[in-house]
Amino acid sequence: MQERLARQIEFLVEADKLKSVSRRTPLVDGSRRENSAEHSWHLVLVVMVMREYGAAGVDWMRVIEMVAVHDLVEIDAGDVSAYDEPAFAAKEVREKAAADRVFGLLPADQQARFRQLWDEFEAQATAEARFANAVDRLQPLMQNAHAGGGSWCGQALARAQILRRMAPIESSLPDVWPHVLDVVESFCAAGVLRRD
Amino acid sequence: MQERLARQIEFLVEADKLKSVSRRTPLVDGSRRENSAEHSWHLVLVVMVMREYGAAGVDWMRVIEMVAVHDLVEIDAGDVSAYDEPAFAAKEVREKAAADRVFGLLPADQQARFRQLWDEFEAQATAEARFANAVDRLQPLMQNAHAGGGSWCGQALARAQILRRMAPIESSLPDVWPHVLDVVESFCAAGVLRRD
Numbered sequence: 084m085q086e087r088l089a090r091q092i093e094f095l096v097e098a099d100k101l102k103s104v105s106r107r108t109p110l111v112d113g114s115r116r117e118n119s120a121e122h123s124w125h126l127v128l129v130v131m132v133m134r135e136y137g138a139a140g141v142d143w144m145r146v147i148e149m150v151a152v153h154d155l156v157e158i159d160a161g162d163v164s165a166y167d168e169p170a171f172a173a174k175e176v177r178e179k180a181a182a183d184r185v186f187g188l189l190p191a192d193q194q195a196r197f198r199q200l201w202d203e204f205e206a207q208a209t210a211e212a213r214f215a216n217a218v219d220r221l222q223p224l225m226q227n228a229h230a231g232g233g234s235w236c237g238q239a240l241a242r243a244q245i246l247r248r249m250a251p252i253e254s255s256l257p258d259v260w261p262h263v264l265d266v267v268e269s270f271c272a273a274g275v276l277r278r279d
Numbered sequence: 280m281q282e283r284l285a286r287q288i289e290f291l292v293e294a295d296k297l298k299s300v301s302r303r304t305p306l307v308d309g310s311r312r313e314n315s316a317e318h319s320w321h322l323v324l325v326v327m328v329m330r331e332y333g334a335a336g337v338d339w340m341r342v343i344e345m346v347a348v349h350d351l352v353e354i355d356a357g358d359v360s361a362y363d364e365p366a367f368a369a370k371e372v373r374e375k376a377a378a379d380r381v382f383g384l385l386p387a388d389q390q391a392r393f394r395q396l397w398d399e400f401e402a403q404a405t406a407e408a409r410f411a412n413a414v415d416r417l418q419p420l421m422q423n424a425h426a427g428g429g430s431w432c433g434q435a436l437a438r439a440q441i442l443r444r445m446a447p448i449e450s451s452l453p454d455v456w457p458h459v460l461d462v463v464e465s466f467c468a469a470g471v472l473r474r475d
Contacts, residue, residue, distance in 0.1 A: 084458050091328050092458075095418075096425045098324055099307040102317045111295045121298045124320035127347045128294055132287050132389065144340045151323045193328065222291075229292045262280050262288075 087190050094188040100158045107164050107234035108223040119154040119162055122222065126150035129218040136256035137214050145200075149215040152197055153204045156181035165248055166240060178205075210255075217255035220248060221263075228266045232275040241277045242267055283386050290384040296354045303360050303430035304419040315350040315358055318418065322346035325414040332452035333410050341396075345411040348393055349400045352377035361444055362436060374401075406451075413451035416444060417459075424462045428471040437473045438463055 084092075102120040109116050117125075130146050154162075159181035163170045186197045203212050227233030235245070245267050253260040270276045280288075298316040305312050313321075326342050350358075355377035359366045382393045400408050423429030431441070441463050449456040466472045 084461065088455065088458060092421055095321070095325055095328060096307055096421055098321065099422060099425075101320075102306055102313065103308070103310065110298055111292055112299070114299065117298065118317065120320050121314065121316035124297075124316050124323070124347065125291070125294065127320070127323060127343075129291055131344060131347065131393075132291060132385070144343070147323075147340070147343060148327060151320065151327065189328070197327075225288055225292055226295060229295075259284065262284060265280065 090188060090190050091193070094185075094193075097158065097185060097188055098155060101155060104154070104157045104162055106162045106223075108226050109230050109233045111226055111229045113230055113233075117226070119157050123151055123154050125222050126153075126215075126218050129222050130214070133218065133221070133256060133259070134214075136258050138210055138255075141210050141214060145211045146215050149200050149204045149211060150218065152200050153215065153219070155185050155197075156201065158185055164234075166238060166244060213251060214255045217251040221252050221256070221259065224249060224252075224263060224266060228270075232270055232273070235270060235275055239277060241279050242271055243279050245276060286384060286386050287389070290381075290389075293354065293381060293384055294351060297351060300350070300353045300358055302358045302419075304422050305426050305429045307422055307425045309426055309429075313422070315353050319347055319350050321418050322349075322411075322414050325418050326410070329414065329417070329452060329455070330410075332454050334406055334451075337406050337410060341407045342411050345396050345400045345407060346414065348396050349411065349415070351381050351393075352397070354381055360430075362434060362440060409447060410451045413447040417448050417452065417455065420445060420448075420459060420462060424466075428466055428469070431466060431471055435473060437475050438467050439475050441472060 101123070102118050104119040105116045106119055106122055107116065108122070127147050127150055130143065130150060134141070134143055156178040160174060160177040163174045165171060182198060182201055186194045186201070189197060203209055204215055207213055207216060223234065227235050249263050252263050267276065271278045297319070298314050300315040301312045302315055302318055303312065304318070323343050323346055326339065326346060330337070330339055352374040356370060356373040359370045361367060378394060378397055382390045382397070385393060399405060400411055403409055403412060419430065423431050445459050445463075448459050463472065467474045
């Protein structure tokens with residue numbers, strides 16, 4: 084087999100490991116926790132359905148490619164709760180090393196292309212990266228909202244923490260923000276979230 | 280909440296059920312069978328890496344959208360082994376009903392858009408649909424090849440059956456076809472597949 088194809092296949096086989104990285108968010112039926120591979124697929128679908136709420140001129144292909152690759156670093160670095168602050172602070176170094184290794188399996192030109200997608204997502208400097216980040220917040224919110232609180236339960240999280248975490252939705256999908264406020268309000272009323 | 284957003288969210292929450300539809304193909308580490316949601320994500324990644332083997336002028340965004348939605352009908356219709364011929368013949372009717380219901384959750388304009396993607400994939404009349412179909416064959420082949428035969432094991436499958444199933448790879452990614460032949464040959468040599 085030619086070297087280039089061998090490297091591409093090695094990368095794609097390695098990517099299979101993302102199916103074994105567990106996230107905090109449960110499936111809607113509560114049967115188990117979601118993994119990062121199926122989460123990434125769900126984000127592609129959210130982008131396809133929700134892009135009408137985004138700004139004009141966004142390159143949707145790039146947003147979709149970004150959400151498809153954004154969690155691949157978790158193959159080495161794992162998924163860290165956004166509300167576990169010490170762990171969250173340490174994750175940057177581990178994820179950079181993971182990006183070097185995982186994208187480094189690809190031929191050099193594709194390594195550069197995939198790494199640029201991941202770097203762009205991390206830098207949050209483009210409308211595409213910000214929309215990708217916003218759907219990465221919206222999908223677990225929708226899922227928690229339909230799973231009786233899901234990963235929010237039993238963590239004594241405050242309303243303000245959730246709203247800080249969800250803020251990218253306000254700027255990238257402003258017409259969806261009132262729904263986010265409604266969901267958070269209803270989980271405060273139910274006593275799942277603390278009213279600060 | 281406005282009616283349109285409510286329908287979009289209902290569709291996206293319903294889509295979560297694809298994470299509970301089990302396929303025949305095991306993960307590479309053999310720990311469990313793959314589900315159709317994470318499989319769909321893997322196909323997006325295969326398109327991103329392998330599109331250089333496709334024809335010029337293909338609309339890659341459309342291919343990616345097609346692989347992202349192609350299995351959603353399995354929420355109602357389940358996944359059927361391609362080598363279980365009676366079940367495979369009956370699946371068309373069930374899948375059409377599933378497409379009506381699942382895509383019908385969306386607002387009418389988006390229902391039409393998603394249904395067109397699915398109908399196009401099923402009809403196999405465009406280069407985009409054929410490439411999407413080809414990676415839907417290639418991904419489980421790569422996975423089986425790295426999992427000691429995976430879903431091929433214990434089924435007494437013949438070389439000719441596999442090659443018929445894999446034929447879309449020969450036409451849509453011709454430079455990858457010699458690799459497919461090598462993989463099939465090695466599993467014949469190992470006695471996993473019958474040499475016709």
